[in-house]
Amino acid sequence: MQKELTVGEVARRAGVAVSTLHFYERRGLIRSNRTVGNQRRYGRDVLRRIAVIRIAQEVGIPLAAIAAALDSLPDGRTPTRQDWAALSTAWxxxxxxxxxxxxxxxxxxxxxxxxxxxxxxxxxxxxxxxxxxxxxxxxxxxxxxxx
Structure with missing residues (x-):
């Protein structure tokens, strides 16, 4: 099993602020797990999800539409090229x-x-x-x- 990422690691690797991650999580765009000490931990799939969110936002797709598209993907799975093709075609x-x-x-x-x-x-x-x-x-x- 691959090590989960801390909020700081995800923020650094995705090029977003920690507050952005918290916002995306509140909106249901990404998910985290909590440690015993109540710290957020993210699966590596979240990095590609964030990339999809950021690209979609750059072209003006509303967050609600992005959330609906991401909800159509199986939980916990990194979006694939085929997923992106389907999402982008729909937009x-x-x-x-x-x-x-x-x-x-x-x-x-x-x-x-x-x-x-x-x-x-x-x-x-x-x-x-x-x-x-x-x-x-x-x-x-x-x-x-x-x-």
Missing amino acids: RDDLDRRIRQLTDLRDGLTDCIGCGCMSIDRCPLRNPGDRLGEQGSGARRLAPRAG
Whole structure:
């Protein structure tokens, strides 16, 4: 049986703060065992789990989705290449959708740079197609709501 790792060893090898490990554990992303003296000990599989968590976070996958994906893996087993392929494939559609949204936002923002929102009738972000103009002249977004 391989020696379990202390919290400091895991933090150092994974390149994260000890507080990050505690946070991941509270969120159910990783698990530890406790010694008789109530110290945390981690199996070596936790290092790859942390790598998966960090990569997924870097591309913007929410922690809840990461937790759900990791929950689909057998307990105590180091995630394999096949596991990563399955997890990353499941996230691909969401990432593609968000890339399209960000590209549209970036492209629409280019038209607004320098306008100071004085041309709200042409703003592709706040008023696409001047749909607010159909409601009449004057401020629409800032108008008080009728009670």
